[in-house]
Structure formats: structure tokens, C-alpha cells
Amino acid sequence: MNFKFRSMAKAASFFLGAMCLFIAAGCGSSSSKTASTAVSNTVPVMANFGPPGAGGDVDVLFVSVTVCQHGTSNCTTIDNVKVDTGSFGLRVVSAAVSGVTLTQINESNSALEECVQYADTSYSWGPMQLADVQIGSEKAFNIPIQVIGATNNLPVPQKCLTTPVATGVPNGGNEDSLGSLGANGILGIGGEVFDCGSTCANSASNMYYICPSGTCQEVAAPTSNQAVNPIAEFTSSDNNGVVITLPAVPATGSVSVSGTMTFGIGTQSDNALTGVTLFAMDACGNFPSASFNGITYMDNVCQTGSGGFGAFLDTGSNGLFLLDANTLHSVDAAISDCTNTNESGFYCLTAGGTATLSPISLLGDGNVGSGTVSVNITDANKLFSTNNAEFNDLGGDSVVNGSATTDFFDFGLPFFLGKKVFVGIAGQAAPAGVNAPNGFVAF
Amino acid sequence: MNRELNPSLSPAAGQPGGILTHHVRTALSILLVLTLGIAPAWAGLGQSEASVTADQLHMKSEDRVQTFQAYKVHELTNPDGTVVREYLAPQGSVFGVTWQGRSTPDMNQLLGTYVSNLQTATPDQIQIRRQRGITIKTSDFVYSNFCRLRVCKGSAFVPSLVPAGVSTEVLR
Numbered sequence: 001m002n003f004k005f006r007s008m009a010k011a012a013s014f015f016l017g018a019m020c021l022f023i024a025a026g027c028g029s030s031s032s033k034t035a036s037t038a039v040s041n042t043v044p045v046m047a048n049f050g051p052p053g054a055g056g057d058v059d060v061l062f063v064s065v066t067v068c069q070h071g072t073s074n075c076t077t078i079d080n081v082k083v084d085t086g087s088f089g090l091r092v093v094s095a096a097v098s099g100v101t102l103t104q105i106n107e108s109n110s111a112l113e114e115c116v117q118y119a120d121t122s123y124s125w126g127p128m129q130l131a132d133v134q135i136g137s138e139k140a141f142n143i144p145i146q147v148i149g150a151t152n153n154l155p156v157p158q159k160c161l162t163t164p165v166a167t168g169v170p171n172g173g174n175e176d177s178l179g180s181l182g183a184n185g186i187l188g189i190g191g192e193v194f195d196c197g198s199t200c201a202n203s204a205s206n207m208y209y210i211c212p213s214g215t216c217q218e219v220a221a222p223t224s225n226q227a228v229n230p231i232a233e234f235t236s237s238d239n240n241g242v243v244i245t246l247p248a249v250p251a252t253g254s255v256s257v258s259g260t261m262t263f264g265i266g267t268q269s270d271n272a273l274t275g276v277t278l279f280a281m282d283a284c285g286n287f288p289s290a291s292f293n294g295i296t297y298m299d300n301v302c303q304t305g306s307g308g309f310g311a312f313l314d315t316g317s318n319g320l321f322l323l324d325a326n327t328l329h330s331v332d333a334a335i336s337d338c339t340n341t342n343e344s345g346f347y348c349l350t351a352g353g354t355a356t357l358s359p360i361s362l363l364g365d366g367n368v369g370s371g372t373v374s375v376n377i378t379d380a381n382k383l384f385s386t387n388n389a390e391f392n393d394l395g396g397d398s399v400v401n402g403s404a405t406t407d408f409f410d411f412g413l414p415f416f417l418g419k420k421v422f423v424g425i426a427g428q429a430a431p432a433g434v435n436a437p438n439g440f441v442a443f
Numbered sequence: 444m445n446r447e448l449n450p451s452l453s454p455a456a457g458q459p460g461g462i463l464t465h466h467v468r469t470a471l472s473i474l475l476v477l478t479l480g481i482a483p484a485w486a487g488l489g490q491s492e493a494s495v496t497a498d499q500l501h502m503k504s505e506d507r508v509q510t511f512q513a514y515k516v517h518e519l520t521n522p523d524g525t526v527v528r529e530y531l532a533p534q535g536s537v538f539g540v541t542w543q544g545r546s547t548p549d550m551n552q553l554l555g556t557y558v559s560n561l562q563t564a565t566p567d568q569i570q571i572r573r574q575r576g577i578t579i580k581t582s583d584f585v586y587s588n589f590c591r592l593r594v595c596k597g598s599a600f601v602p603s604l605v606p607a608g609v610s611t612e613v614l615r
Contacts, residue, residue: 057573086575086591086592087591087592088592088593116592117546117547117590118574118575118590119547119572119574119575119576119577119588119589119590119591119595119597120571120572120573120574120575120576120577121561121577122574162546162547162548162549162550162551163547163550163561163588164550164551164558164561164562165562166561166562166564166569166577166579167562167563168563168564168565168566168568168569169566169569169571169577170566170571175574182573188592190592192593195592195593196545196593197593199523199545203522205523205546206546207546284593284594285593285594286594301543301594301596302594306526306528306541306543306615307543307615308596309589309594309596312591314575314591316574316575316591317572317575317591318572318573319572321572321575321576321589337570341566341567344566344567344569344570344571345570345571345572345576345578396570396572398576398589399587399589399598400570400578400580400585400587401585401587401611403612403615405612405615406596406598406612406614406615410575410589
């Protein structure tokens with residue numbers, strides 16, 4: 001994993017900080033992580049259909065992020081940035097930072113570009129640039145972010161598009177704008193520090209590119225140039241994770257939800273790890289095992305390279321993507337895949353019904369953490385007819401035609417409604433007594 | 444578990460992948476392909492077992508074979524750890540492929556001519572989980588992929604090529 005690189009980065013940071021003792025100019029923002037007065041560590045988050053032009057996805061969580069030219073007060077505050085615990089690093093659409101000059105990161109004297117391919121065949125493509133990032137009062141200085149769409153007409157490399165774009169996908173293809181991405185950016189604050197880590201640092205991959213003379217080629221990118229989880233780079237001690245607190249919604253949903261995001265875990269009085277069960281994640285960031293209805297679903301993808309993902313929590317999934325319709329049919333015969341195009345990908349139930357999946361037993365890595373959860377799945381047709389945006393009971397299948405060997409539990413944003421969920425970042429200083437080298441979740 | 448090296452591989456297969464070793468292996472494999480007169484323009488789904496070798500060369504992967512009563516599986520492990528499995532019917536055509544790893548492997552390679560189903564599928568044949576997942580079902584093609592950053596898994600199969608008595612649940 002990337003711990004080695006992480007500590008090298010920290011060592012470099014320490015060294016630069018030491019240099020600043022002797023060279024005062026230009027070091028003002030390279031502040032070291034010394035103990036200081038606690039900063040305000042909460043920011044409001046909102047879940048709604050997003051601004052006009054965003055496309056109106058259900059179950060998406062947004063936050064405002066301020067991006068500044070490094071070391072200056074030349075800043076812009078970007079609202080409606082999607083909060084995503086399923087990815088790592090900040091990505092913003094170029095239109096949202098058009099008024100701010102950011103510093104281009106180069107590799108081999110060419111601008112470093114990144115391509116992120118999404119599973120629905122869409123993608124984001126744009127340069128890596130350095131920025132100061134502020135979320136609420138928390139600050140990260142001079143960190144790499146991806147400015148998606150600022151490509152200077154460089155076509156996306158075919159090496160990145162390992163899956164041809166499915167033209168029938170709504171908002172498919174290049175997601176480089178509010179309309180296509182459904183947000184002004186993505187704030188990746190999951191349980192890892194770097195978006196790729198040592199794999200992309202050690203050799204060229206199809207994520208990072210340089211395009212000398214307009215022809216793009218894959219390139220290795222050191223972790224110091226990769227998109228980085230901004231929380232891990234906060235100058236305060238609130239850099240080991242995040243707490244997302246969202247209110248409950250009625251079974252028929254809510255048009256809008258307001259909650260809070262609290263930075264740090266066990267670092268201040270408002271983020272203590274109390275009254276929750278902590279689950280250690282495995283090396284892939286998943287619960288290694290989840291059991292339901294007599295079947296255990298393992299994260300075999302991480303362990304043996306086959307099968308399912310076990311289970312995971314992901315605010316960037318806009319539904320509870322759990323098991324598959326065939327499997328659930330044996331639990332509740334009312335469940336099926338929706339057939340109408342505007343409910344496509346979600347579960348429908350006959351007569352507008354609701355199914356309760358309980359108990360779902362979750363196990364942490366190395367048996368660190370065990371517990372059960374219960375979720376409801378309500379007919380998506382009924383939910384969408386309310387014109388609400390946020391639902392705690394919107395489901396869909398994880399794998400169509402799946403089975404016990406391939407199914408998994410993706411607890412998306414609906415799971416977070418009515419809960420206080422902690423996400424601890426791998427390799428960062430965990431609270432005392434926590435044994436979770438790959439990161440953790442707690443709720 | 445029944446593990447055996449693919450007998451169609453060159454003798455260098457399975458050795459640590461030093462540059463020289465790798466070049467020798469590639470050269471030998473190409474020689475083998477040329478000698479047998481097999482030079483598939485595409486590989487993967489719907490094609491013969493020889494196409495698996497083309498995929499292996501394309502992805503620079505290691506291969507191991509498992510043989511079951513009604514089908515055979517080539518498991519290709521790429522240098523980045525991505526695992527691709529190709530499921531072969533007794534008649535010798537690839538009826539399904541699966542993949543797991545850090546990213547989605549090259550579908551132009553793995554799906555062969557069936558890749559066009561991705562481009563031509565109509566909205567009513569597509570189900571998406573925004574950015575995270577997609578399912579495409581056309582008349583004789585089923586494709587599913589699910590990813591978040593750093594982890595991906597998916598499968599594709601051709602229902603009409605699945606051997607009689609074999610459940611698609613074997614695709615894992």
C-alpha cells in the first residue's frame with residue numbers, strides 16, 4: 001500500500017518546514033502540523049436536487065469548498081461540490097475555478113493530466129494543479145487537485161477509455177461541467193490519502209498522462225502529484241477522518257436535507273468516537289464480510305481476486321445497491337428491477353410496497369467490529385412520484401444476474417440519513433485504541 | 444483447486460517478469476501464434492480459445508487454467524493485479540468474461556465484436572447507478588460493471604453461447 005510513500009511525503013514536508021526556519025520568504029503557508037488552537041471543524045452539508053442545470057440526481061450530498069491560488073487571497077468558493085466517501089481527492093469543473101490562477105503540476109516538463117473513468121462509461125479528464133483548499137475553517141495548502149475539463153483541447157487518451165462510451169447513457173461521455181457531472185466538483189474524502197497511491201507512483205498507469213506535442217502517453221506520477229484527500233492534508237490535527245451527520249427523513253423522502261460534516265475523529269470535543277461501533281476496513285476499503293438471510297457475502301475481490309466486494313459505505317452512491325433482484329425475490333417476492341426508464345437501475349416493488357432487509361450482519365477486518373444493520377427498500381416508482389430528492393429507502397441491485405459469489409452491499413447515501421457516520425483515513429493517526437491500519441467506519 | 448499452467452503457453456510463462464524474460468516470452472508466444480496460423484483480429488468474447496492468448500499478450504498477463512465438467516476457465520492476472528477470467532464452452536468459444544481489479548480492463552480487447560453493444564445500446568437497454576455502475580442487456584449480450592475509485596468488478600456474457608446446464612452464476 002502507500003504507507004511508505006505517505007511517510008516519505010511527511011518526511012519531505014518536515015524537511016521543507018525545517019528549511020523555512022532559515023528561509024522565511026514564501027514559507028508562510030507551508031505551515032507544519034503543530035498543536036495550535038482548535039479550529040472550527042464543522043461545515044454544513046446539503047442534500048437536494050442540486051442547482052438548476054445539475055440534472056437533478058436523487059440522493060446526492062453537497063458541500064461548499066473554497067479554492068485559492070496558492071499563498072494568495074485570490075480565491076473562489078465553489079458550492080454544490082459532491083461529497084464522496086467512495087473516492088479520494090478534490091476534482092472541480094474548470095468553469096468553477098475560472099477566476100483563479102492555479103499552479104500546473106508538470107512531469108517531464110509537460111503538464112500532468114488525469115483521466116478518471118467511471119463505471120457507467122463516463123469519464124473526467126483534466127490537468128492536475130496545485131491549490132490552497134479551504135473547507136469551512138479547515139485549510140490544506142498547495143495540494144494537487146484535478147481541474148476537469150481544462151484540457152486545452154487535448155482529446156482524452158483512448159488508453160483511459162478502456163470501456164467505450166455508451167452513448168445511450170444519460171449524461172454519458174465527458175463529465176466536465178455542472179450539467180454532465182451533476183455537481184461543480186467531487187470532494188473525495190474516503191478512507192485513503194491518495195487517489196491511486198503507489199501503483200501509479202511506481203509505474204505508468206491509465207490514470208495519469210503527459211501530452212508532449214499534443215500526443216498523450218501514460219506516465220508514472222509520484223504520490224506528491226496525485227489527487228489527495230484534502231482532509232489528510234489539513235494543517236490542523238483534524239486530519240484523520242470525518243464525521244457525517246444527517247437527519248432522518250420520512251419513508252416517502254424529503255425534498256432537501258441539511259446536515260453537518262465534522263473534520264477529525266477524536267481530535268476535538270465534537271468528534272469523539274463514543275456511542276458507536278467501529279469496524280476496521282480491509283485493504284480494499286470494504287467490510288470483508290456481510291451476511292444476510294443465511295448467506296455470507298465476502299470481499300473476495302480483495303482477498304482472492306474474484307467474487308464480490310463484501311460491503312462498504314459510500315456517500316457517492318445514490319442508492320442502496322444491495323444484492324440482486326433474483327436473490328431478494330426469495331426474501332420478498334414483491335422486489336424486482338424497475339422497468340421504466342426513469343427508474344432504471346433501482347428496485348421496484350409491487351403495489352408501491354416496502355421490503356425490510358434485517359438483520360444484515362457486518363464484520364470488520366480482523367474481527368475489529370461486528371454488528372447488524374437494517375434497511376428498508378421502497379418501490380422506486382412510488383418514491384419518485386413524490387418529487388422528493390432524498391430517500392433513505394431507495395435501492396437497486398449490485399450486480400444484475402448476480403449470485404452469492406458476486407453480490408455485495410453498497411450502502412450509499414440513503415444509509416447515512418438519520419445517522420452519524422465516522423470515516424477514518426488509512427495511515428493517519430487514529431484515536432487511541434483503534435486498530436485499523438486500512439481505515440475504518442463507525443456508526 | 445485444480446491449477447495447471449496453460450499448455451499453450453511458452454516455456455517462460457510463470458517465471459518472474461524481468462524485462463528480458465518478458466520479451467522472450469512475448470516473442471515465443473507470437474512465434475507460436477504465427478506458427479499455428481492464428482492471428483485473430485480481435486479477441487475475447489465469442490472467439491476461440493486462441494483468442495485468449497491474444498488477450499494475454501495484449502494485457503501482458505499470466506495465465507492459469509481451471510477445467511470443469513462443462514466449461515473451462517482461463518484466469519489471466521495482469522501486472523497491475525487485475526484479474527480477468529475467460530469462460531470457454533466445450534466447443535471452444537468464450538461465452539463469458541469477468542474482471543476484478545483497480546480499473547476496468549480494455550473492453551475493446553475482451554469483448555471482441557460484442558463491444559459494439561456498448562455503443563449502440565438504447566436507453567431502455569441500459570441501467571446505470573450514476574458513475575458507479577452500469578448494466579446493458581441487449582438481445583444476446585449482458586454486460587455489468589461496478590466501480591468506485593481503486594476497485595472495479597464486472598462481467599459480460601453471451602446467453603446463446605452459454606453451454607447447456609451451465610448457470611451464469613459460475614461467472615464470478
